[in-house]
Amino acid sequence: MLSRIADSLYWMNRYMERTEGILRILRTHYVLSLDKGQYGVNSWKPVVKLFSTQTDPEAADFEYNSIHTINHILLNADNNNSIKVILGRARENARGAQDIITKEVWEQINHLFHTINNPVLIQRFSGNDTLAALDQLLDRALLFSGVTDSTMPRNMGWNFMNLGKFIERCMITVELSDMNFEEGDYNLSVNRDILFWRSLLFSLSGYELHLKTYRSSNYTNSVANQVIFNKQFTHSLVYCADRIRYYLYKIIEDNRPEGADHLLKHFGRLHSYIAFADMETVKQEGLKPFFARIRQDLLQLNKNLGQQFFSYS
Amino acid sequence: MPTQVVAILFFYQNGNMEKDGLLEKYISQSGIWDEMRGETGVRNQYQRVCDQICTLDTASLVQKETQAGELFMNQGITFTVYSDNAGIERIFPFDIIPRIITAAEWEHIESGIKQRLKALNLFLKDIYSEQQILKDKIIPTELIASCPQYTREVFGIKVPHDIYVHISGIDLIRGDDGKFYILEDNLRTPSGVSYMLENREVTKRIFPDMLANNNVRMVSNYPLILHNILNALSPRQVSNPCVVLLTPGIFNSAYYEHTFLARQMGIPLVEGRDLMVDNHKVYMKTTQGLEQVDVIYRRIDDEFIDPLTFNPSSILGVPGLMSAYRKGNVALINAVGNGVADDKAVYAYVPAMIKYYLNEEPILPNVPTYQMMDTDARQYVFENIRGMVLKRTNQSGGYGMLMGHKANEEDLVKARKEVEADPRNFIAQPIIQLSTVPCFIDGQFRPRHVDLRPFALCGPDGIQIVPGGLTRVALREGSLVVNSSQGGGSKDTWVSDL
Numbered sequence: 001m002l003s004r005i006a007d008s009l010y011w012m013n014r015y016m017e018r019t020e021g022i023l024r025i026l027r028t029h030y031v032l033s034l035d036k037g038q039y040g041v042n043s044w045k046p047v048v049k050l051f052s053t054q055t056d057p058e059a060a061d062f063e064y065n066s067i068h069t070i071n072h073i074l075l076n077a078d079n080n081n082s083i084k085v086i087l088g089r090a091r092e093n094a095r096g097a098q099d100i101i102t103k104e105v106w107e108q109i110n111h112l113f114h115t116i117n118n119p120v121l122i123q124r125f126s127g128n129d130t131l132a133a134l135d136q137l138l139d140r141a142l143l144f145s146g147v148t149d150s151t152m153p154r155n156m157g158w159n160f161m162n163l164g165k166f167i168e169r170c171m172i173t174v175e176l177s178d179m180n181f182e183e184g185d186y187n188l189s190v191n192r193d194i195l196f197w198r199s200l201l202f203s204l205s206g207y208e209l210h211l212k213t214y215r216s217s218n219y220t221n222s223v224a225n226q227v228i229f230n231k232q233f234t235h236s237l238v239y240c241a242d243r244i245r246y247y248l249y250k251i252i253e254d255n256r257p258e259g260a261d262h263l264l265k266h267f268g269r270l271h272s273y274i275a276f277a278d279m280e281t282v283k284q285e286g287l288k289p290f291f292a293r294i295r296q297d298l299l300q301l302n303k304n305l306g307q308q309f310f311s312y313s
Numbered sequence: 314m315p316t317q318v319v320a321i322l323f324f325y326q327n328g329n330m331e332k333d334g335l336l337e338k339y340i341s342q343s344g345i346w347d348e349m350r351g352e353t354g355v356r357n358q359y360q361r362v363c364d365q366i367c368t369l370d371t372a373s374l375v376q377k378e379t380q381a382g383e384l385f386m387n388q389g390i391t392f393t394v395y396s397d398n399a400g401i402e403r404i405f406p407f408d409i410i411p412r413i414i415t416a417a418e419w420e421h422i423e424s425g426i427k428q429r430l431k432a433l434n435l436f437l438k439d440i441y442s443e444q445q446i447l448k449d450k451i452i453p454t455e456l457i458a459s460c461p462q463y464t465r466e467v468f469g470i471k472v473p474h475d476i477y478v479h480i481s482g483i484d485l486i487r488g489d490d491g492k493f494y495i496l497e498d499n500l501r502t503p504s505g506v507s508y509m510l511e512n513r514e515v516t517k518r519i520f521p522d523m524l525a526n527n528n529v530r531m532v533s534n535y536p537l538i539l540h541n542i543l544n545a546l547s548p549r550q551v552s553n554p555c556v557v558l559l560t561p562g563i564f565n566s567a568y569y570e571h572t573f574l575a576r577q578m579g580i581p582l583v584e585g586r587d588l589m590v591d592n593h594k595v596y597m598k599t600t601q602g603l604e605q606v607d608v609i610y611r612r613i614d615d616e617f618i619d620p621l622t623f624n625p626s627s628i629l630g631v632p633g634l635m636s637a638y639r640k641g642n643v644a645l646i647n648a649v650g651n652g653v654a655d656d657k658a659v660y661a662y663v664p665a666m667i668k669y670y671l672n673e674e675p676i677l678p679n680v681p682t683y684q685m686m687d688t689d690a691r692q693y694v695f696e697n698i699r700g701m702v703l704k705r706t707n708q709s710g711g712y713g714m715l716m717g718h719k720a721n722e723e724d725l726v727k728a729r730k731e732v733e734a735d736p737r738n739f740i741a742q743p744i745i746q747l748s749t750v751p752c753f754i755d756g757q758f759r760p761r762h763v764d765l766r767p768f769a770l771c772g773p774d775g776i777q778i779v780p781g782g783l784t785r786v787a788l789r790e791g792s793l794v795v796n797s798s799q800g801g802g803s804k805d806t807w808v809s810d811l
Contacts, residue, residue, distance in 0.1 A: 002587050095563045096388075098572035099582040103388075109387040156581050163520075254721065255601045309600045 001156045005100050007310035008093040009157050012101075013164035015090035016109070020085055020141040021052050021172040021203075026070055027134045028202040033066050045071040047177050053080040070134075071125055075116070085139075087113050101153040110142040112274045115140060156254055163305070170240035171298055176203055177227045178291045186287040188220055188279075197223045204235040224287065225279055237294065242276045244301075251309070263304045272299040339751050339758040346491050346748040347760060348412060358413045358809055362526055364408070365520070374409070377519045377755060381407050384515050390507075392566050392731070392797075406802030407512060407629035408752045409519060412763060412784040413527075419808045422493060424802050425677030426483055426769050427776045428667060433654050434771065435670040437477035440653060441468050447522065451669045452662045456686075459737050461707055462652025464615060464757065470639055470649075473546045474773045477648040479695055480539070480610075482783075485677070486644050487748035494680045494745065496764065497660060500651040502612050505783040505803075506535060506768045507570035510577075512805040513781070514804060516704070528623050528810040530780035536577035538779070539610075542772030546644040547607040554607040557583045557597065559628045561613050571612055584615070590633030592642040608644045609634075615649050657706040658684060666802045685732050685739040694741040695729060699742045703728055716793065718744060747793055750804065752786060762787045764795050765806065 048062045051073055062069045068259045074083045091113045098106055111225055115121065115137065125131040152158050180200040184190050194210075197219050201207035205228060213230070214222035230236045248267060274294065282290050341347030349359045366374070382404055391402040414422070425792070439446050440457065441464075482503030484496040513532055519526060540556070542720040547554030560571040564586050565715045575582035589599050596603035613617060617627035622635040637643045653659060661682040664675045683690040683701075689744065694701050698717040705713035715728050732739045736787055749760035767782035785795035795801040 002583060003600055004580060004584065004587050006600050092563060092756075095568070095572070096584075097579075098389075099575035103576070106389060107387055111387055114386065115324050251600070256600075257600070 001160075003099075004156070004309050005097045006161055007121075007158045007181075007306075008097040008165035009100065009160045010305070010310070012090050012093035012097065012109070013087045013161040014168040015093070016141065016144055017165045017168040018081075018086055018172070019090065019112075020138070020145070022073065022083060023134065023138045023141055024205060025176065025203040026073060027050070027131070030066055030070065030130060032199055033064075033111055050179055051081055051178065052176055067125060067130065069128065071122070074125070074137075075122060086114050087116050097157075100157050102153075102251060104147050104151045105144070108140070108147050112137070112140045112144065150226065156251065159247045159250045159254075160309075163244060163251065166240045166243040166247070167215055167298060167302060169235060169297070170237060170244065172296070173204060173235050173237055173240065174291050174295050174298070177224075178288075178295075181224070184220065188224060188283055188287065191218050191220050194219050198289070200227070202235075206233050206235060209233055223252060223281065227283065229272070229278070237274050241271045245271050255309070257308055259308060263301075263308050266297070266304060267301055270294065270301065273297070330370075339607070339760070341749060341760050344489055345746045345760070346487055346489050348487075348763070349750055352470060353483075354690045358415050358811055359811070360409065362413070363522060363525055365526070375756060377409050381515050381519055381634045384439060384509070384518060388511075390511055390569050392561055392569075405508065405797055406786075406788055407515060408761075408786055408788075408804045409801055410751055410753055410758075410804040411807050412714075412750050412765075413517060413807045413809050414765075414781075416808065416810050418493075422765075423778050423780075425493070425495075425675070426674060426767060426778060428671065428676050429483065429495065429498070429663065430478055430481060430769055430771055430776055432663065432667040432670045433500065434477055436477070436653055436666045437648070437651060438475050439648060439670075446666065446669060449669070451665050451698055452707075456658060456662075456737075457653065458654050462650075462656050464650035464653070466635060467650040468647070471641065472648050473548065473641075473644050476546075476771055476773070477579055477651055478654075479542060479546075479646045479648075481647075481769045481771070482766045484770065485767070486680070486745060487765075489747045489748075491748075493677055493765075495663070495677050495681055497657065498563075498655040500655045500661070501647060501765070502614060503768070504567040504570055504612075505785075508571040508803050509781055509806065510535060510573070510767065512783075516805040517648075524807075527807065529807040530810065532779045532781040534729065535770075535779045537576060538770050538772075538777055539574070539691050540578040542770055543580070543608050543610055543646060545773050546646065548641050548644055549605075549607050551607070555605060556580045556598075556610070557588075557606055559584075559588070559611040559613055559631075560610050561586070561617070565612070566746045567612065574610075578612075579675070585629045585631050586682065588631045588634070590631060590637050593633075593642055595631065595634065595643045606643060607700075608646065610646045615652060616643055618645075618649065623722065626747040657704055658686075658737065660737070661740065671674045676678065680745060683738040683741040685741060691732065691736065697712045697743075698725060700744055702744050703732070703739060703741050706738050706740055714794070716744065721742050729785045745794070746785075747795075750786070752788065752802075752804075755783070759790070761790075762793050796803070 022227070025047060029044065043064065044062045044066065048069060062072065072079060072082070072148070076082045077084055079085065090108050094101060094106055094109045123131060124130070148161070177200065184192055198207060200223065201210050204227065209232065210223065210226055214226065216222050226233055226236065230235050231239055231242070233239060245267065250263070252264065332664035337352070341350040349351065349355060355363055385404040385407060391404050415420065431538055436446065446452050447457060458540040482505060484500040485493045486496045487493050488519045497700065509532060545555055548554070558571055558575045560568060560582055562568070565571070570784055572582055581597070583597055589596055589598065595606040595609070597606055606782055613629050616624045619632060619634040620627045620630055621632045635642070635649070637646055637751045638649065661684060664679055667675045683694050685691050685694070701717040703715040703717065715724060720728070747764060750763050751758040752761040763784050763786050765784055767778050769776055771776045784802055784806040785797070786802045787793055787795045787800070788802045789800050792800065
């Protein structure tokens with residue numbers, strides 16, 4: 001496989017996963033912002049801070065203005081991380097690899113791109129159609145995942161695509177969890193109501209799983225447990241790390257590149273750091289440094305992959 | 314879209330009985346050959362299409378037109394307009410009514426193109442080696458010497474099977490006499506074949522049973538034929554040679570076509586930065602290391618293909634590619650240097666080449682062409698400029714043209730000055746009223762001028778032309794310029810055995 005193509009596929013899927021993630025977060029936040037109550041009106045500030053290239057002082061303008069914020073995060077071309085911009089990049093990557101991805105996958109990305117660039121969309125957001133419009137976009141993004149899964153051949157391209165997908169997903173889970181736990185100063189012994197954790201759980205589509213799995217009323221603890229250690233939860237750190245390991249080994253098996261040792265050892269440390277920890281060790285170490293180290297290692301992994309497989313220009 | 318549904322466009326019953334409707338209003342212009350309407354009514358090959366379309370009202374036709382547009386849009390068969398920063402994507406306009414060629418007409422076209430390509434291949438071989446045709450004074454040496462497309466860098470390079478023009482898109486037009494003429498030979502990197510194939514797919518979607526009813530010949534095997542030819546040209550005798558398609562990248566206006574062909578042939582689509590040359594061999598950079606490349610179907614012009622040999626500022630090409638080509642370690646398709654044979658001034662000598670190399674009369678005639686280097690011809694052209702089109706020899710795509718009947722005095726004076734300053738760079742041709750085909754425009758059928766570009770493939774086993782081609786339409790009323798850059802669209806093109 002051409003290095004350039006591997007690079008394109010990896011980033012195409014990172015951007016698509018990010019699109020799906022951000023859309024779900026927007027939807028959750030928007031729905032919760034409609035409830036006026038203790039856990040209802042959520043400031044958009046942390047979301048803007050996380051998913052926008054906007055600097056902090058400006059973010060204050062976004063505090064309680066849902067439509068303005070959604071427009072900014074979705075459609076503002078000046079925001080380097082807006083859905084409009086990242087879909088443009090995803091499509092550009094898909095275009096560069098158009099002969100490798102299936103026609104169906106290409107058409108999904110292309111369609112989503114045209115949807116986000118359709119002027120009608122802005123009108124829908126400013127009208128009463130916000131939720132329906134968000135749902136439509138989210139459905140499209142999910143359709144991309146499904147179409148990819150059922151049409152892409154299980155070859156090298158697939159492995160690179162999934163590597164991108166799960167690295168991005170892991171990143172989103174880390175960032176979002178970090179944002180939510182930060183509000184309680186990362187203190188795992190202070191219990192907060194499930195209504196508070198709805199935001200995080202819905203954003204990672206793990207709310208129902210939480211209700212089904214955890215009986216304890218110590219929500220703070222069980223939410224932390226779910227987002228880090230729950231192997232059934234497709235957005236948990238350990239699930240993502242397992243998937244990354246699986247695809248990484250596949251790629252190395254097929255490519256047998258020189259210098260893969262370094263890459264594997266580095267990732268091995270990250271993987272065991274998550275997989276062989278438990279709530280006790282996390283508590284001892286502190287949640288904040290725990291997330292910080294994973295974030296750091298993921299960035300390093302991304303860099304190592306670039307050096308190992310994508311250096312072509 | 315008109316709110317009032319205009320009833321029935323074409324109506325025929327048992328023969329030629331016309332009911333009122335849009336066809337009544339479809340007036341083919343007098344003195345111009347219309348592909349559908351002859352002097353006595355609808356031509357035989359269009360009869361069944363008319364019958365079927367007569368069952369549809371304007372609203373359904375508009376709906377089919379919209380559906381066709383959406384099909385192109387959703388597949389990303391678009392080009393980007395960069396006039397504003399938004400980078401708006403547009404589709405190439407597609408007209409829903411097919412252009413139909415009869416089996417007999419096709420046989421004539423096919424044999425004419427084969428003959429022409431045979432002669433052009435022999436010419437390219439000759440001109441880059443022995444140059445007998447110059448020594449025998451069939452073509453003036455100064456014409457070749459002054460041709461910017463004559464590529465000295467490839468003189469003496471032997472190409473596999475002596476084939477230079479593997480892929481060509483020769484443009485034909487039909488005059489008011491109903492005869493086909495060759496307008497230009499595109500022997501470098503002709504594009505449009507994906508439109509030929511996609512237009513057919515769209516017709517299948519919008520008029521599902523019309524193709525079968527009309528015994529339309531298949532075009533969809535084009536990528537397979539091309540792939541076989543590319544494989545056969547590999548310099549290494551290996552069972553599975555590495556064939557790639559080299560594209561300038563996603564910003565090229567024909568990028569869709571590059572991906573389409575790569576996908577249809579199952580070969581990697583590479584950019585210049587994916588390739589490198591080491592020890593006169595070409596490699597591509599993969600996740601597994603370097604892999605040797607045998608055949609490159611390149612869609613990059615000669616000028617940009619190797620910065621070490623040609624334009625040094627090109628970043629699209631591959632440094633050192635020409636050295637590998639010269640050593641015979643890689644095959645380039647089409648060959649480098651073909652531009653000399655489709656120079657507009659050299660074009661005038663193609664009939665002479667056919668006589669010289671093949672000892673045959675040309676089956677398909679050229680459009681009469683006046684060399685502006687010749688003083689008598691120049692005088693004649695300027696005396697009759699209103700009926701002439703003046704073209705620059707080194708430009709294509711509908712640029713660098715002056716249509717005599719539409720130009721104002723100022724343009725004419727300016728053109729004359731330019732011609733006199735550099736006569737080698739100009740030719741003139743009488744304006745030929747291209748044939749027309751009905752097009753569905755604003756809810757009505759109107760005649761619009763068309764040309765025809767069949768795609769010929771030449772491999773070690775001979776020349777193959779898929780029955781059909783790209784019909785380009787000048788969508789502006791009265792316009793004779795069909796290029797997509799100048800407001801042109803396209804039609805599905807049928808060769809029909811009725």
